[in-house]
Amino acid sequence: MSDTLPVPADTPFVRGHTARLPTRHGDFSITSYRDAQLQVEHVVMHVGDVAGEAVLMRIHSECLTGDIFGSLRCDCGPQLELALQRIALAGRGLLIYMRGHEGRGIGITEKLKAYTLQDQGLDTVDANLALGHAADLRRFDAAAFILQDMGVRSVRLLSNNPLKVLALEELGIVVQARQPHEVPSNPENAGYLRTKRDRMGHWLG
Numbered sequence: 001m002s003d004t005l006p007v008p009a010d011t012p013f014v015r016g017h018t019a020r021l022p023t024r025h026g027d028f029s030i031t032s033y034r035d036a037q038l039q040v041e042h043v044v045m046h047v048g049d050v051a052g053e054a055v056l057m058r059i060h061s062e063c064l065t066g067d068i069f070g071s072l073r074c075d076c077g078p079q080l081e082l083a084l085q086r087i088a089l090a091g092r093g094l095l096i097y098m099r100g101h102e103g104r105g106i107g108i109t110e111k112l113k114a115y116t117l118q119d120q121g122l123d124t125v126d127a128n129l130a131l132g133h134a135a136d137l138r139r140f141d142a143a144a145f146i147l148q149d150m151g152v153r154s155v156r157l158l159s160n161n162p163l164k165v166l167a168l169e170e171l172g173i174v175v176q177a178r179q180p181h182e183v184p185s186n187p188e189n190a191g192y193l194r195t196k197r198d199r200m201g202h203w204l205g
């Protein structure tokens with residue numbers, strides 16, 4: 001990790017531990033970070049020396065249903081797999097797995113309530129609003145800390161979300177390029193993806 005970029009002493013984020021993690025996508029290292037703001041531990045899957053410029057990077061928001069249980073309601077599971085494959089293939093890059101981002105920050109119970117509302121006809125944005133939440137509550141401060149701690153100076157971001165690019169740039173992260181990260185749709189998530197494109201401005205075909 002970086003010896004050259006000092007991190008503020010009053011940060012709520014602390015690096016935990018790094019271990020080797022061979023996966024079916026390739027050989028990674030995994031590093032944990034404690035986040036006292038969200039009371040969670042994030043993990044970073046990384047390959048190669050990520051200190052420096054133009055590092056391939058994905059910030060993946062936790063999605064229990066999609067990442068673990070193979071839910072077809074969203075595109076999270078296939079996006080996670082694709083990101084790990086792309087980073088392993090590149091031989092250099094990192095995936096920050098953001099805990100506490102479940103349901104774009106509303107948590108699993110509220111996301112399940114939103115699913116019930118979606119089954120009654122609301123789209124993903126209106127379901128959040130009907131439950132009294134903003135459409136997206138995520139913050140990326142921990143990601144900014146992690147990148148600084150690992151010595152990453154600029155990134156090639158794997159994402160279809162323009163607001164994510166803006167949120168990262170506001171935190172001082174240099175997004176040198178944005179690379180599309182689209183996965184095939186299915187009948188269960190076609191409406192969800194359409195809403196992301198039409199109401200949240202995502203760059204999706």
Ligand SMILES: Nc1nc2c(ncn2[C@@H]2O[C@H](COP(=O)(O)OP(=O)(O)OP(=O)(O)O)[C@@H](O)[C@H]2O)c(=O)[nH]1
Nearest residue numbers: 061062063074101102103104111114124159160161
């Ligand atoms: N509230 C809510 N959250 C959802 C829903 N479907 C997926 N999520 C959450 O959305 C988060 C992923 O955000 P997305 O908007 O799909 O994608 P993104 O990360 O902003 O953009 P990309 O970088 O292009 O993937 C995960 O935390 C999921 O749990 C839903 O219907 N309602």
Ligand SMILES: [Zn+2]
Nearest residue numbers: 063066074076
């Ligand atoms: Zn999901």
